[in-house]
């Protein structure tokens with residue numbers, strides 16, 4: 001078996017093993033900005049994550065279903081159904097699921113206070129961590145100047161963003177064929193554009209200020225698709241990222257410590273460990 005065959009079989013093996021649930025247990029998980037109903041949504045990666053993890057509480061911090069996009073063009077893949085069904089199943093099996101709607105699923109805001117299939121629809125709320133820290137949980141669009149001032153501007157930005165994401169998919173399909181790692185064009189552009197950076201900074205500062213005003217220790221939000229944990233003026237700012245580009249989640253362990261999970265990185269490490277194991281097995285075969 002040459003090196004290439006070896007790699008191929010490792011790839012095949014890791015694919016079949018990927019489906020096996022591993023158990024990562026947390027006290028709480030926060031995910032947001034899944035954008036079900038758009039082709040940019042990486043639902044199959046989210047399924048991997050949801051299957052591999054368990055928690056007492058699962059927060060869906062807005063923009064889970066993209067009503068804006070669905071109204072324009074219906075896109076609903078089987079994996080999008082699977083995500084919905086898996087979340088419902090988790091709720092049925094005892095996970096406390098709390099859905100805090102965002103701006104893309106604002107239609108659901110009319111159901112705030114109600115429960116559907118074990119999922120609690122709630123507005124902004126306070127989560128108390130195992131270590132007693134109190135965290136304000138909200139989507140964050142309320143602090144978005146563009147959306148508050150002119151909705152049409154947000155729509156235009158949204159179409160452009162969708163186009164960039166589409167191009168990003170083609171680019172990464174090509175990169176994958178060429179053996180290059182995943183690279184997010186839209187994230188790169190966003191980080192490179194100075195305005196975007198100052199927007200992100202003012203968003204983060206505004207949310208930290210709101211948390212301070214409410215007398216809590218920190219804030220947990222989504223909306224800007226940039227995973228982050230950092231202290232801003234004595235307030236712990238946490239953003240759980242998204243499942244369009246960064247594939248990230250925020251988790252709380254049993255001791256109340258918060259950290260980010262980068263699912264790209266977790267899967268990459270796992271695939272590499274599978275590859276190395278296969279290589280060891282091959283090498284162990286006597287000549």
Ligand SMILES: [Mn+2]
Pocket residue numbers: 062063102103104139141222223224
């Ligand atoms: Mn949003």
